[in-house]
Amino acid sequence: MDTAASLAFFQNLYTGVSLYVVPELAAAAVPPVVAAAEAPTPAATPLPAPAPVAAAPTPDIPAAPAAPAPRPVPVATAPVPPASVPVPPVVPPAAAPSVVATADMSAAGPLFNVATLAELPAAPAAPPSQPGRIQPTPTQSPVAHIPFATLGSNPNGLLILVRVSPEEFKKLPRNVFLNNILKAIRLVMEDVVLVNVEHEKFPVALCSLRQQLAARQFLAFGKNLLDVAVYTTQPYEPVLLYGDTAFLGASEIKMLEYDAGRKKQLWQSMQRMFL
Template sequence: MDTAANLAFFQTFYTGAALYVLPEAAAPEVAPAAEPIKAALEQQRASTPAPETPAPRPAVEPVTAAPVPPTPTTVPVQPAPSVAPPLPAPAAPAHVPAPLVAAPPLVTPASAPSAQALGTLPLAPLPAAAAAPAGRVQPTPTQSPVAHIPFSTLGSNPHGLVLLVRVSPEQFRKLPRNVFLNNLLKALRLVMEDVVLVNVEHEKYPVALCSLRRELAARQILAFGKNLLDVAVYTTQPYEPVLLYGDTAFLGAGEIDMLEYDAGRKKQLWQAVQRMFLS
């Protein structure tokens, strides 16, 4: 029997009849009139040969390809912005100077002491004293006809500046407090303890240079008055500093009593002292 004809027959026969029942509803009882149709359908199915069922294919295990690992992609990592300020570069170690070793003090020979150690002033270049006039007997630094003339001293610095005067013993004892002399020494950056006061005790004759050298090692002499030093009587002029025998500086000036009240002579003396020591 043709399948298409069967379908057409059943469609016409079961027009208006429900062929399916919902699972929730109970299956309706088959009406008695439908039993012959059911029998015919079973007979038709029995007479129709069953289609051949193809033999099942052998199960083939699927070949699973080995997973290919993904190629790593290098992504440049940007440095995160730093909130803290950059640290300063380590400073180079400071050079530590080696401890200084104090040099041993220089020992000056006793025979040639320095001017600073002796408290004396450096001398400026001075002209040599003039020669004595003809017919006059000029004493030498080692021999003199007046070597016996006595003199008194005040001061304990045998290598200091010698201040030569001729005054009474009472006035001589007051000279360390004399304002004029102290101001003069202050201008030379000296004090009274740096000098030696020498008073010629003879009213007419001068003192001998050889005696001053022997007793006081005198090399710098300021004379306040006339006819006070034997080798300077005929060879020097007032307020003109000179060198006697090449190693003794000498400057002659007026008496202290006269200079204290004479501004012009004070100025003249100061200019001569500057030429002698400070030039």
């Protein structure tokens, strides 16, 4: 028989069986697992029950002694002096006076500000008046009867003199230019008193103003507004009248609002007076 045909015959006969495994070696290679599995398992020998252990006698533990009560601490008391010895009264130490710096006074509350005056020259002597005219003084004046109106609540502040109609005078506290002028010298409208001279020609008397107001600073917007300054002052020239009254005259507010040159003159004179 052909070798190839013989090989095909045996392959069909022993399908699934390797033709190259030696039976003896295959049997020797398989471990006896089945035999070991079939061997009877010896019964487990029960362990003897443990003998009861006798409890050891517990010695008697004495109770902890109670904590001793705290002993009262004696309070030291001042010895009572004999009745014959006078006891001086106890005087508490005097509190140190509070010192407030001048620069911090502005933070103390909403107080009225007073512009600080610079050193100003004294007003020149009044020229000889015309025959029949009397030179006014701080205590008496021929125009003491001239009426005036006021707006403001600070009698010790700056006095602003004007001559306008009553309707314009009521609107003056809201004037933008006037508020800016006050702001430049670190003041507000509540720090000043507005005075409107109600006569069209004659000035108001200083002696009449001092009956109601104690101010010593005057800023006049217009001509012939204060009697003691008519002959002794020049526009935009701040001076001291009678040694205690600072006065500065300027043009009317309506003229200053639209005139840059006059506003510059006013600011320079206010710097000399207040700053």
